[in-house]
Each structure stands twice: as structure tokens, then as C-alpha cells.
Amino acid sequence: MTIIDTNFWLNRWKNNEIGFHESEANPLLVKCFPMLSLKKGSRVFLPLCGKTRDIAWLLSQGYAVAGAELSQLAVEQLFAELYAEPEIIQQGELRLYRAKNLDIFVGDLFQLSGSMLGSIDAIYDRGALVALPEEIRSRYSDHLMKIAESVPQLLITYEYDQNQMDGPPFSISQEEVEQHYAQPYQVKHLSRTEATGPLRKRIAAQEEVWLLTSINSV
Template sequence: MEASFWHQRWERNEIGFHGASANALLVKHLPSLRLPQQSRVFIPLCGKTLDIHWLLGQGFHVAGAELSELAVTQLFAELGVAPEIIQLGKLRHYRATHIDIFVGDIFDLTADTLGQVDAIYDRAAMVALPAQLRDKYTAHLTAISHTAPQLLICYLYEQSQMSGPPFSVDDAEVKQHYQAHYILHLLESADVAGGFKGHIPAEEHVWRLSRLTPQA
């Protein structure tokens, strides 16, 4: 998708993808990663998700990447926190206690700029990208996180019935992108209540991605 597509969605408040509470699948399955408190969780294409509020409340540190600066300013306002803002090349770094959000193109984010990542939570990033970008995205995410373990949530539906985003990403594609670097565990398959647009049957698949080889 062009950057302008997402900027316009935020400017028009067309953010139906923004949940009204922390994602139930995150709450249910994050413990499977066995992260100690104060672990740093990276959320690509994070928007202003309430999952961030929940993670901070559970004692985790949060890093995120987001294209829309409007989304990030709203996030910090809703957190009731005044961030420090630093220009880092093409990115703007919003930071406060236990939270770092990098505003700009995620492909401009480097491992050095991002810093330590203990886990990745990808609920809305992979499924937001068209097929031609997903190879680039997954390779980049693996590189900048040093293959950090992931909790990944994907949608499956008949793509011809809806143009997306969110896009349908089936199990074979998840394996195509990640099986060279991770052990993949399908934790849950659940129907999307009511489907998409009230009539398109859809499922959510929840994956845990564990490193093939533990870091030294």
C-alpha cells in the first residue's frame, strides 16, 4: 500500500482496525512466549493499539514502528504521557518511560536504532501489507530483531471476496516466510465473529514462532 493510503485512513478516522480493548488472543497466548517482566516487546505497524496499554500494564517495555505520526500523538495522549521526540534520520523517535515508538517507514528502521527486542507481537502488520511486500517485510523484521520470537496473528478468508487490508495470509505462506529461521507452532484457529463485512467467512490463526537456534 502507498503511505498516503494509511495517512488518509488516520486523517479521516477510518480506523475500524483499531480495537476497543486489548486483543483477546494476545492476552491468551502471550504467556506461551514465557517472557519475564520488563522484556521488550516490538509491535510493527502499531498504530495506537490498546495492546500497548495492556503490555505496559503487565510490566513489559514496548517498542513500536508506525507510519502515521497522528496515530502516535494520539497514542501518547491516551496514555497520558508527554514523550520526548528526537529526529533520527528519516525517523522520529517518540520515547517515554518503558516505551519507544519510531515514526516513519519501517524499512528505514535498523537493528541499531531499534535496540533490544525480546519478542515481536505482529497482529496488524503482516496482514496489512500486500503480497509483493511481505517477503521484504518478513526478511527485514527477522533481521532488525535478530530473529526474536514472535506471536503472529493472521487472517484467512477468500481473498477474491474482499480486496484488503487486512489481507488473507494462509498457513503455507507463513511457513514460506519464516520456517528457515523459526520453529512454527499453530496455537489456535478461531472464526472471526460475523466474518468480514458481515458476510465473508474468516478465521484468525495464532502462531508462536520460536528461534531455531537459541542465541548464544
């Protein structure tokens, strides 16, 4: 069974090789998040969240946040930057860092169960699907839908010529998005813009935003 290359990501954080980390909330999150139509106080899950500033933005907007992240260092930095003192609880193979309106599970995402995660209202995936190699993405999307019961998702992907550059972040086509999610979801394309940040310096790429809404709720 293919697993996430844990050493690769742990070393990226250890060596501060985190060009993927943005210094402020992602503009596409700010622009497109209202499309999820969530009430204040709703709980949003961010898989493979790192220490993204998107968490601070969501908290400032009145939402609760749950996340999963492989690197304990990233999570410690996240809480430090939020000036939050976490309560740390061992849950099976994972370690839960908890503060007001914030729960971050440290360890292997595939060890996170629905009962551990608890009730959530939406998923925001900016850096998880694109961080995973092709052979593991189906397992990831299946696991995500299993533990989250197909709640609405805001998904951000990249598309570029994969022959010119190897990921991560990996290029993901519309066909692949639909392959992973079209069964339980209605897949709606919201936005297509030229990618910015470090990726733009490496290759011409498009940043895509998708709204995934459960067919049963449509």
C-alpha cells in the same frame, strides 16, 4: 522496489477510518502471550502498531514496548490516550517518540535499523503482515528478522477467500507463514477462531495465531 502505500494509510488515520482499531486489548494477545515465556521487563516490538490498546496492556503487565508506525497522528493519539508526554527525537528519517518503557518510531518501517531499534526480546505482530500486499510481505518479513535477530514472535493472521474480498487485511495461508518464517523459526499453530469485529461483517474469515520460536533456541 515495491513500497508501502503510505497515502492510503495516512488518509485512513486522517479521516478516522480505523475500523481495524480495537477499543481494548486483543483477547488472543491476552490468551496466548504467556506462550512467549518472557520475564517481566522484557522489551516487545510491535511493527505498524497504530495506537493499539495492546500497548497499554503490555505496559500494565510490566513489559517495555517498542513500536513502529507510519502515522504521526496515530502516535500522538496513542501517547495522549496513555496520558504520557513524549520526548521527541529525530533519528535519521524517523522520529522517535519516547516515554517510560515506551519507544515508538514514526515513519517508514524499512528505514528502521537494528541499531536504532535496540535490543528486543520478542515481536508481537497483530496488524502488520496482514496489512501488506503480497508483493511486499517477503521484504517485510526479511527486514523484521534482520533488525530483530529472529527473536520469538507471536503472529496473528487472517484466512479467508481472497477472491471474495480484497484486503487489507489480507488473507494469509499457513503455507505463506511457513514460506516467510520456516527457515529461522519453528512455526507452531496456537489457535484458530472465527474472526470478529469489522472483518466479520464483510466476510467469513478465520483468525489464526502462530508462535515463532528460533530454531537455535529450541
